[in-house]
Every structure is written in C-alpha cells, then in structure tokens.
Amino acid sequence: MIMSKLIVYGEEGSLLEEVSDFEGISRRLSEIGVLFERWEPKISLSVEDSEDRVMEAFKEDIDRLMNEYSFKSCDVISLTPDNPKKEELRQKFLDEHTHSDFEVRYFVYGDGVFYLHPNDKVYVVHCEGGDLISVPPNTPHWFDMGSEPNFKCIRLFTTPEGWVAQYTGSDIAKRFPRYEEIVQLG
Ligand SMILES: [Fe+2]
Incomplete structure (x- = not known):
C-alpha cells in the first residue's frame, strides 16, 4: 500500500488542502x-x-517518457543511511532552486519530499516507492530526503548541464515543515 500524499500550503504557511x-x-x-x-x-x-536490471523492469515507461519529452539519458541513483556524505547531500537540495531542465524522478523504493513553488502556493509531495514525479523547467522547488535517506531513483535528463541548481536566494524553505514532520502528518 503506497501512502504518498500531497499537502498544499499558501506560501505564507497556511494549510489549504491535504490529498x-x-x-x-x-x-x-x-x-x-x-x-x-x-x-x-x-x-x-x-x-x-x-x-541495468532496474532499467529493464521499467523499460516501457522509460521509453514512453524519453520519446514524449525528448530525454537524452537516464540513470539510477541510490542513497542509504550509511552514506558518509548524507548530510552534505541533503543540504544540497534543501534551499529553493530552479533548473532549466525538466527534472523527473521515479522512486524504485524508499521515499523523499518534493516542495514545488510554482505560484503563490507550495505543493508538498511525499513520494514513495512506485511514484514518478516531475518538476517543470524553471519552477522553484526544493527536496528533502531526511536525515536517514533511503531510496533508489531513476532520473531522466535532457542535458547534463540542465540539472545544475540555480538557487533563488529565498529562505522560504526554512519556513516549511521538513521531511520528518511531513511523513508524520496524516
Ligand atoms: Fe531540483
């Protein structure tokens, strides 16, 4: 049973909706x-x-998105709580940023929280194994993997450079609940 959820907040922090x-x-x-x-x-x-085996298991879906959105490459990354760089890796995505690339992640297993800020709302999505989410180009967002990250993801890329984070300089991410609090809600 997948327990993914979406919580929509006003950008000032008011809770608007839980789905x-x-x-x-x-x-x-x-x-x-x-x-x-x-x-x-x-x-x-x-x-x-x-x-290779992970790619094979999802080949049809990967090919469908590759064709539809002209992705050039894809890979599989995983992170476990014994990674010595886990804190550094967590910090890297915790501040609001954008990419010129279309960011696509499929969670093979494990989980993480995406925060999307496309307008005057913040869409907080707790993704779990089985979920695919995309972040449209130039949409302000951040990501929290928690203090004990544990996940495997397929990533799709249009250009390698397109994935480089451009930080917006906003401190909005600090005013929103982090991973630990989000996974406990609901
Ligand atoms: Fe990102």
Missing part, C-alpha cells in the same frame, strides 16, 4: 504542469539489483 488518493494528487499536480504517475516493475526487483 492522499492517487487520482486526486495526480489531478492537482497536472494543473501546475507536474506529472505524477505510478509505475509497476515488469520483472521482480530486489534491493541489490543492478542499474
């Missing part, structure tokens, strides 16, 4: 140009699987 059903999350996010899909592996996977 936990897939259709509802997908519909609201599509209104701001964000893809939210659920993928199933076509072969059974385990935590130790190679990048």
Whole structure:
C-alpha cells in the first residue's frame, strides 16, 4: 500500500488542502504542469539489483517518457543511511532552486519530499516507492530526503548541464515543515 500524499500550503504557511488518493494528487499536480504517475516493475526487483536490471523492469515507461519529452539519458541513483556524505547531500537540495531542465524522478523504493513553488502556493509531495514525479523547467522547488535517506531513483535528463541548481536566494524553505514532520502528518 503506497501512502504518498500531497499537502498544499499558501506560501505564507497556511494549510489549504491535504490529498492522499492517487487520482486526486495526480489531478492537482497536472494543473501546475507536474506529472505524477505510478509505475509497476515488469520483472521482480530486489534491493541489490543492478542499474541495468532496474532499467529493464521499467523499460516501457522509460521509453514512453524519453520519446514524449525528448530525454537524452537516464540513470539510477541510490542513497542509504550509511552514506558518509548524507548530510552534505541533503543540504544540497534543501534551499529553493530552479533548473532549466525538466527534472523527473521515479522512486524504485524508499521515499523523499518534493516542495514545488510554482505560484503563490507550495505543493508538498511525499513520494514513495512506485511514484514518478516531475518538476517543470524553471519552477522553484526544493527536496528533502531526511536525515536517514533511503531510496533508489531513476532520473531522466535532457542535458547534463540542465540539472545544475540555480538557487533563488529565498529562505522560504526554512519556513516549511521538513521531511520528518511531513511523513508524520496524516
Ligand atoms: Fe531540483
């Protein structure tokens, strides 16, 4: 049972809406140009699987998005709580930033929280294994993997340089609940 959720806040911090059903999350996010899909592996996977095997399990979905959005490459990354750089890696994405690239992440397993700030609202999405989310180009956002990150993700890229973060300089991320608080809500 996947327990993903979307919490919408006003940018000043007022709670506007909580959505936990897939259709509802997908519909609201599509209104701001964000893809939210659920993928199933076509072969059974385990935590130790190679990048190639993970790609094979999701080949149809990966190919569909590659064709539809002209992605040039994709890879698989994973992070576990024993990573000595986990705090540094967490910090890197915790401040509001944009990319010129379309950022797409599929969670093979594990979880993380995306914060999207496309207008005067902040859309907080707790993604879990099975979820795919996109961040449209130039949309202010940040990401929190928590203090004990544990996930494996497929990433799709249009250009390698496009993924470099441009920080907006805003401190808005500091005023919103972090990963630990979000996963406990609801
Ligand atoms: Fe980002």
